[in-house]
Amino acid sequence: MNIVYIANEKFALHLGVSLYSLYERNRHEKDIRVFIISTGIGEDSLGKLKSIAKKFDRVLSVIELDSFAKYFDVGLQDASFDISKMGRLLVGELLPDDVKRVLYLDCDMVILHSIRELYYTKLGKNVAAAVEEPTVLERVRYEIRLDCEASYINAGLLLIDLKKWREENLGEKIISYSKSIWDKSLFGEQDAINGVLRWRIKKLPPKFNFFSNYKYFSYGAFIKVYGAVLSYNKKDLKEAKKRPVVLHFAGDERPWCIGSFNPYKRAYFYFKEKTPFRDVPLEKGKRLYMLIYHIMDLITVICPRIRKLISEYYINKAYKRLSERNKERK
Incomplete structure (x- = not known):
């Protein structure tokens, strides 16, 4: 198995938690090669990450990425450019030639069960x-x-x-698409990946990338309120809530923030306590915000339409800021 993470120093702690969970819950796998594309991870943190790999007798390869421009003529490096996010588009250039398949994971993920079924998913004509x-x-x-x-x-x-x-030079094609939507995109390379690969992505069950705040959403809310057309059914969502394979702490209700009510935070702290990062303190100053966020989660259970209205309000504000940024650039 070939696994790749991308992180800077800020996310080194969470990478350590994710890495430990990956190794522990897949300890019976004969071969797990992990590549870390570092965009500024400090030496101390790198030492801790390597010690985690050593504990499980695994090989950890660190690839330093200090510049995106030497690979692609990006033309996007303003204040909003984040090399740690865009770096996933360089997997073709940075990973060894013998790597024919790779699983990219965000650092804010915890692996709770074997990923064998996930990793060996048949892609057919799809590229991802x-x-x-x-x-x-x-x-x-x-x-x-x-x-x-x-x-x-x-x-x-x-x-x-x-x-x-x-073979298809998809990293560069996605960068090109990013340029074409740069003045309209809120989610950077994720938007571009969707744009370029729209018909070539095999859909996986939600248990393989389960957002922790989706615990508060019903399947009906996805379909009726958000108008989603999904490849999975109500049973799949129920299984993901009860037994996620890969748990994703996306959104604002992060377990490492003081006052977080994240329903799955015990999983994060279970693995954190086993890592050399165990003594890193929680993030301060978010207790009131976490309470408000949790109230929104509870409202979602009762009336998901209110949650959607709140999301639309903040998305529209984000687009307004994006428009102002574009005017400044001109």
């Missing part, structure tokens, strides 16, 4: 596999020119046929 994001709003899809029939996937977990990826 991912899990749909049913709460993405229609305006987001419209602004990035995504066909109404195409599913919008979350790029926090991507199973990639790296052979096809390289």
Whole structure:
């Protein structure tokens, strides 16, 4: 198995938690090669990450990425550019030639069970596999020119046929698409990945990339309120809530924030306590915000339409800021 993470120093702690969970819950796998694309991880943190790999007798390869421009003529490096996010588009250039398939994981993920079924998913003619994001709003899809029939996937977990990826030069094509939607895109490379690969992504069950805040959503809310057209059914969502394989702490209710009510935070702290990062304190100053966020979660159970209205309000504000940024650039 080939696994790749991308992180900077800020996310080194969470990478350590994810890495430990990956190794522990897949300890019976004969071969697990993990590549860390570092965009500024400090030496101390790198030492801790390597000690985790050593504990499980695994090989950890660190690849330093200090510049995106030497690979692609990006033309996007303003204040909003984040090399840690865009770096996943360089997997074809940075990983060894013998890597033909790779599983990309975000650092804010915890692996709770074996990923064998996930990793060996048959892709057929597809170039990647991912899990749909049913709460993405229609305006987001419209602004990035995504066909109404195409599913919008979350790029926090991507199973990639790296052979096809390289042959078709998809990293550069996605960068090119990013340029074309730069003044309308809120989610950067994820929007571009959806735009370029829209018909070539195999849809995975939600258990393989389960957003922790989706615990508060019903299947009916996804379909009736958000208008999602999903490849999975109500039973699949129920299984994901009860027994997620890969748990994704996306959204604002992060377990490492003081006052977080995240319903799955015990999983995060279970693994954190086993890592050399165990003494890193929680993030401060968010107790009131976490309470408000949790109230919104509870409202979602009763009336998901209110949750959608709140999301639309903040998305529209984000687009307004994006418009102002574009005016400043001109």
